[in-house]
Structure formats: C-alpha cells, structure tokens
Amino acid sequence: MKKIEAVIRKSKYSEIKKALKENGVTFYTYWDVTGIGHETQEHVYRGIVYDASDIQRRYLSIVVNDDFEKITIDTIMKVAQTGELGDGKIFVSDILQVYSIRTGEKGGETLRK
Amino acid sequence: MENLFTINNVWMMVSIFLVFIMHLGFATLESGLCRSKNTVNILFKNVMIVSIGLLTYTFVGFNLMYPGADYAGGFFGFSGFGLSLPENGLTEAYNPGYTYYTDFLFQAMFAATAATIVSGAVAERIKLNSFLIFSVIYVGLVYPIVGMWKWGGGFLAEMGFYDFAGSTLVHSVGGWAALIGVMLLGPRLGKYNGGTKAIEGHSIPMAVIGVMLLWMGWFGFNGGSVLSANPGTVSLVLVTTCIAAAAGSVGAFMTSYAIFKSYDITMALNGILAGLVGITAGADLMSVTDAILIGLIAGFIVVMGVILLDKLKLDDPVGAIAVHLMCGIWGTLAVGIFGSKAGLEQIKIQLIGIAVIGVFCVVCAFIILFAIKKTIGLRVSEKEEIEGLDMHEHGMSAYAGFGSNDD
Numbered sequence: 109m110k111k112i113e114a115v116i117r118k119s120k121y122s123e124i125k126k127a128l129k130e131n132g133v134t135f136y137t138y139w140d141v142t143g144i145g146h147e148t149q150e151h152v153y154r155g156i157v158y159d160a161s162d163i164q165r166r167y168l169s170i171v172v173n174d175d176f177e178k179i180t181i182d183t184i185m186k187v188a189q190t191g192e193l194g195d196g197k198i199f200v201s202d203i204l205q206v207y208s209i210r211t212g213e214k215g216g217e218t219l220r221k
Numbered sequence: 222m223e224n225l226f227t228i229n230n231v232w233m234m235v236s237i238f239l240v241f242i243m244h245l246g247f248a249t250l251e252s253g254l255c256r257s258k259n260t261v262n263i264l265f266k267n268v269m270i271v272s273i274g275l276l277t278y279t280f281v282g283f284n285l286m287y288p289g290a291d292y293a294g295g296f297f298g299f300s301g302f303g304l305s306l307p308e309n310g311l312t313e314a315y316n317p318g319y320t321y322y323t324d325f326l327f328q329a330m331f332a333a334t335a336a337t338i339v340s341g342a343v344a345e346r347i348k349l350n351s352f353l354i355f356s357v358i359y360v361g362l363v364y365p366i367v368g369m370w371k372w373g374g375g376f377l378a379e380m381g382f383y384d385f386a387g388s389t390l391v392h393s394v395g396g397w398a399a400l401i402g403v404m405l406l407g408p409r410l411g412k413y414n415g416g417t418k419a420i421e422g423h424s425i426p427m428a429v430i431g432v433m434l435l436w437m438g439w440f441g442f443n444g445g446s447v448l449s450a451n452p453g454t455v456s457l458v459l460v461t462t463c464i465a466a467a468a469g470s471v472g473a474f475m476t477s478y479a480i481f482k483s484y485d486i487t488m489a490l491n492g493i494l495a496g497l498v499g500i501t502a503g504a505d506l507m508s509v510t511d512a513i514l515i516g517l518i519a520g521f522i523v524v525m526g527v528i529l530l531d532k533l534k535l536d537d538p539v540g541a542i543a544v545h546l547m548c549g550i551w552g553t554l555a556v557g558i559f560g561s562k563a564g565l566e567q568i569k570i571q572l573i574g575i576a577v578i579g580v581f582c583v584v585c586a587f588i589i590l591f592a593i594k595k596t597i598g599l600r601v602s603e604k605e606e607i608e609g610l611d612m613h614e615h616g617m618s619a620y621a622g623f624g625s626n627d628d
Contacts, residue, residue: 152483153419154540155528 109203109216110177114168115143115196116188121166127183128170135219136170147194165196171203173216226313232450233319233327239441240330242434244271244337250431251341252619254422254487254539258609259345260619266340266349270356274333277361279304282332283325286365287373294379298369318449327445331391335364338395341539343402345409348601349614351593359398363585367394367578382574383562385458386446388502388552389578396546397582398590399537405590406599408536410606417531420538425486432490436466439497443504458504462497465504465516469496472520480524488524491540495523498545499552506560515555519548550575 116124118140128136142162151160172180181198189195208218248267252260274282284300292298310321319327336356343352368390370377384390412418422428443462447454473492477485499519500512507515526543535542553575557568593599600606605613612618 151419152481152485153421154485154487155477155481155524155531156417156419157481158419 109171109173109206109219111201111203112168112170112172112177112180112184113199113201114170114184114188115141115165116168116184117190117194117196118164118166120188120190124168124184124187127187128180131179131183133170133172133176133180133183136168138166138168141165141167145194163194171206171219173219223313226317229318229449230320230323232455233323233445233448236441236445237323237327237330239438240327240334240445241271241438243334243438243442246431246434246438247334247337247341248431249427250435250490251344251539253424253427253429253431254341255344256420256609257423257620258611260423260611261615261617262349262610263340263344264619265615266344266352267337269353270333270336270340270360273353273356274336274360275329277357278325278329278332278365281361282365283328285362286328286332286368287324288369290374292369293374294376296370296376297366298373298375316448331387331442332360332364334391335395335398336360338392338541338545339399339402342399342537342541343406344538345610346406346600346606347402348598349610351597351599354593354597355398355402355589358589359586363398363582363589364391364394367581370578371574377574377577380573381567381570383506383556383567383571384502384553384574385504385506385556386443386501388498388549389575392498392501392545392549393553393575393578394582396542396544396549397579398586399541400535400546401583401586401590403535403537403542405587405594408534409538410603412536413534422487422538428487428490432493436463436493436497439466439501443501447505454505460509461500461504461507461512464509464512465496465500465519466493467496468513468516469493469499469520469523472496472517473524474520476521476524480528487540488527491523491527491544492520494544495519495548498548499555501549502552503556503560503562506556506562508560511555511559515552515559518555519551522547522551 142164144161145163147163148159148161151158170180184198205214206216206218207214244267248264251267252263255263280302283304288298288300304325306321307315309315315321316324336359340352369375371382371384371390409420412420439462440459443458444455447458470489470492473495474489477483477488496516496519499515500507523540523543526547527540530537530542553571554568556562557564557571590599601610601613
C-alpha cells in the first residue's frame with residue numbers, strides 16, 4: 109500500500125476530485141494549508157508594500173493499494189499541471205498496515221468498497 | 222409655532238440617534254482594522270466610552286461647555302454639577318429648535334466621539350484601565366472646556382472662529398490626544414523592526430460596515446448641528462456632507478492607486494471619513510463644488526498622512542491621526558479658503574483657533590497620559606501584547622469556537 113500526498117492549487121481541487129472519482133479513487137482526506145514556496149506575491153496594505161511568500165494550497169492525503177499508485181499519480185499530475193511556478197508537489201511513501209474501524213478487518217482489501 | 226417647535230425637536234432627536242450609531246461605526250471599524258486577538262478589548266473600550274461620555278457629560282461636561290451667557294467671551298465657565306431643568310426648559314422659550322433635554326443629549330452624544338478617536342490610534346497595546354482613566358478626564362474636562370471656547374460662547378466665538386460641527390472642536394481634539402498617545406506608547410511590537418511591517422486588519426467587512434455606519438451617522442452629526450429642522454440649511458448640509466464623503470473616497474482611492482498601483486479598500490474607507498471630517502467645519506457654508514474640492518483634497522491628505530506617519534514611525538493601526546487630526550485641521554482651514562466666509566482674515570482666525578486648541582489639547586493629553594505612564598503604566602506587557610489583549614485583559618475570545626469543527 110502507498111500513501112500519495114499532494115500539494116495542489118485550490119483552484120484545481122474540484123477538477124482533481126472529479127478525475128480521481130472517475131478513476132476509482134474515492135477514499136481520501138484533504139485539508140487547507142499555508143506554505144512557503146518559490147512563488148512570491150507583492151501585496152500592499154495601507155501604503156506598506158510587502159512580500160507575501162506565504163501561499164495558500166490544498167493538501168491531499170490518499171492511501172491506495174499498489175495497483176492504484178500509478179493511476180492516482182498520473183491523474184493528479186495531468187489535472188494539476190498548469191506549467192506556472194507553484195503547481196505543487198506529490199510525495200509517495202509506503203504504508204505498513206490499514207485497519208477498518210467499523211469491521212476491525214485489516215489489509216489492503218479494506219481500501220476497496 | 223407649536224408645530225414647528227415639535228418638528229425641530231423631532232429632527233434633533235433623530236440626529237441624536239444618528240450620532241449614537243456612529244459609536245457602533247467606530248467600534249466595528251476599529252476592531253476590523255486590528256487583529257482578531259484584540260477584538261474584545263477594542264469593543265470593550267468603544268462601549269465603555271459611550272457610557273463614560275454620557276455620564277461625565279451629565280455630571281460636569283454639559284455645564285462646562287455651555288455655562289451660560291455670564292461667561293461669554295471667556296476661557297472657562299462652569300454652571301454647577303449635574304443637570305437641572307431651567308424654567309421653561311421644555312418649551313420653545315428655551316430655544317426654538319429643541320428642549321433642554323434634547324440639547325443635553327445631542328451634545329452628550331458628541332462628547333464621547335473625541336475619546337473614541339483616540340481608542341483606534343492606541344489600539345492593540347494600551348492598558349484598558351489606563352485608557353479608561355484617560356477617557357474620563359479627557360472627555361469629562363478637556364473636551365467641554367475647549368468646546369466652550371467656541372460653541373459655549375467663549376473667546377474663540379467672539380473672535381469669529383468658525384467650526385460648524387467640529388472639524389477642530391471634536392475631531393482635532395481627539396486627533397491631538399491620539400498623536401500624543403501614539404508617541405508615548407510607541408509602536409506595536411514588530412511594526413518597525415527593520416523596515417515597516419504590514420499588520421493587516423482581521424475583518425475588512427467589519428471595517429466597511431463601520432465606515433458606512435459612520436457615514437450615515439454623519440447626517441445627524443452635521444445635519445443636527447444646524448440645531449433646528451430649517452429645511453434650507455439642513456438639506457444643504459446633508460448634500461455637502463454626502464458629496465464631500467464621496468469625493469474623499471475617490472480622492473483617497475486615486476491617490477493610493479497612483480502611488481501603489483493597488484486598490485486598497487482601507488484607504489478608500491479612510492478617504493470617506495477624511496471627506497466627512499473635512500467638510501464638518503464648513504458644511505453649512507459650502508457650495509456643492511466647494512464640497513467636492515474639500516473632499517478630494519481631504520482624500521489626498523489622508524493617504525499622504527498615513528504614509529508620513531509610518532515614515533515617522535508613529536504607529537496608528539486605523540489611521541485615526543491622518544483622518545481626524547490632519548483632515549480636521551484641513552477642514553477648519555477650508556472655511557477660510559472656500560465658501561461664503563472665505564478670505565485672508567478668516568484664514569488667520571481659523572489658524573489661531575487651530576493653534577490655540579492644538580496647544581491646549583497637546584499639553585492636557587501629555588500631562589494626563591504621562592502621569593498615567595509614570596504611575597500605573599500605559600502599555601501592556603510584551604507577553605500580553607503577543608498573546609493578545611483579549612485573553613489577558615478580558616480572559617475571553619471574540620470568536621470562541623469560530624472556524625473549528627469541535628462538537
């Protein structure tokens with residue numbers, strides 16, 4: 109099993125959600141985050157010009173069976189890419205075990221419906 | 222004539238409600254332009270100022286500001302503690318425009334605005350008790366003594382100084398104290414450590430609500446200062462007031478866009494108030510064109526003022542000094558430049574009035590605030606300032622549970 113984490117533009121989220129669903133990835137968690145990246149924006153507040161390098165993004169955390177790893181990454185990559193600075197990152201790591209709280213079962217099968 | 226008296230009095234009471242609403246405007250504007258961790262503190266100050274203003278005005282303020290004809294042309298007068306209804310005080314024999322009680326309440330609503338102006342400038346770092354003590358003395362004594370000089374028939378009135386609804390008598394009086402307060406307090410932590418830091422307000426919608434309420438309240442502030450429902454004067458005053466506010470926001474928006482290429486709404490909001498403060502001294506003297514020019518220039522002044530104060534490292538989170546002091550001075554001067562009283566002689570008199578009141582307010586504000594600083598202290602501790610005045614001074618949060626998913 110793999111955990112695929114992705115930092116994406118908020119504006120791309122609904123497209124990604126739809127694309128993941130079409131490819132059978134229907135179980136994941138996400139939250140809104142602030143981070144520091146290569147992209148900077150200049151803001152003005154009451155006459156003071158300042159660099160706003162703190163950037164708002166959405167963070168997806170998806171745990172899938174190995175056979176879903178490629179399609180999940182490809183889907184995010186395809187939809188989230190604009191070519192501009194600030195498109196985000198994808199991180200992949202191994203997952204040791206998965207338990208279903210409702211049934212008490214463990215293993216990759218619990219990730220399938 | 223009985224009907225006319227009633228109509229006049231009703232308009233004055235409507236104006237009282239409108240001036241009252243301005244306090245809500247100040248409360249929301251100031252808290253919106255400060256950080257969420259200090260919201261309760263700012264609201265608490267604004268609520269208490271209304272109460273303090275009304276009570277001190279009842280005990281001493283009204284009789285200090287309007288001591289009666291015996292003190293005409295003087296510097297100081299006092300006609301006794303508390304309110305006492307004069308003979309025929311509730312009939313048109315008192316005044317064709319209002320009863321004694323209406324007179325009192327309208328003036329009392331004005332009084333508290335002077336301290337409210339200070340509240341915004343010293344926000345996010347002043348101790349609550351220190352501020353409240355300052356407010357009691359400043360609103361209870363300094364404001365009515367200065368007011369007496371002009372509106373109470375004192376020496377500035379005799380000299381020909383003109384200030385229709387208080388560009389100087391209310392706004393600059395508050396603005397001078399705000400300036401002294403900011404100088405004695407110092408800037409908020411981190412504001413000027415290596416360059417100037419933008420400390421953003423936490424609720425722009427609340428700031429917008431505040432300024433729009435203030436704009437509405439100003440119909441009573443200026444419109445009620447006609448002191449009757451005289452149709453011609455009141456309607457002219459409402460037009461000049463409204464037009465100057467509109468021109469002020471355009472002036473400020475264009476100035477800040479020209480300099481920073483950004484649409485900063487807080488500057489446009491300050492511009493509205495700048496136009497309003499600017500027109501206040503001569504709202505009944507100006508033509509529509511005059512009002513537009515006064516507003517546009519006020520809008521320019523307020524933006525330059527905000528920039529200048531930051532250059533001088535004077536930290537005013539809401540722009541109160543630029544709005545109320547600088548545009549108050551501008552509006553008072555404008556009486557000698559535009560409208561039916563324009564002339565060199567009038568400019569001279571206006572300058573004398575601005576200077577005399579300025580010196581008196583600076584000295585009084587300095588003595589009061591310096592004494593507080595040396596005794597109970599003016600500023601909260603570093604820890605309190607960082608963690609927020611709400612948690613330390615009040616032990617509560619303005620937005621408890623807001624934005625969390627807790628059950």
